[in-house]
Amino acid sequence: xxxxxxxxxxxxxxxxxxxxxxxxxxxxxxxxxxxxxxxxxxxxxxxxxxxxxxxxxxxxxxxxxxxxxxxxxxxxxxxxxxxxxxxxxxxxxxxxxxxxxxxxxxxxxxxxxxxxxxxxxxxxxxx
Numbered sequence: 001x002x003x004x005x006x007x008x009x010x011x012x013x014x015x016x017x018x019x020x021x022x023x024x025x026x027x028x029x030x031x032x033x034x035x036x037x038x039x040x041x042x043x044x045x046x047x048x049x050x051x052x053x054x055x056x057x058x059x060x061x062x063x064x065x066x067x068x069x070x071x072x073x074x075x076x077x078x079x080x081x082x083x084x085x086x087x088x089x090x091x092x093x094x095x096x097x098x099x100x101x102x103x104x105x106x107x108x109x110x111x112x113x114x115x116x117x118x119x120x121x122x123x124x125x126x127x
Contacts, residue, residue, distance in 0.1 A: 006120055010113035011065035013106055014075050017082070018057030025050040053078075064114070067121060076114050082107025 028047050037043035057078060063071025086104030089096060 014061035021054035079111035
């Protein structure tokens, strides 16, 4: 049984996370242009990896909306990493609650939606 509403919601969360990473990469690129980077190779690597992550999230959003299991599983991996990052941010003092909440809540929401979408996709009508 397909669940287009759940798939659309999960895809929207993934796309929003991908867009947020694109914005972060743009901010880092502007900082690089302003000369704020302590190490040019490290700054470039961060920007490239951020863009790769953003591209993956956007691809997972498109795949999730289309009902592909590879996209849901990849999206779940990103959500688990987001929850881990949010929890790890609690160890930094002082705690930056905006970051913790801004990463943690979408990750938990995305995780729940992706699991629900997967369950709905795998339900079979009784024969």
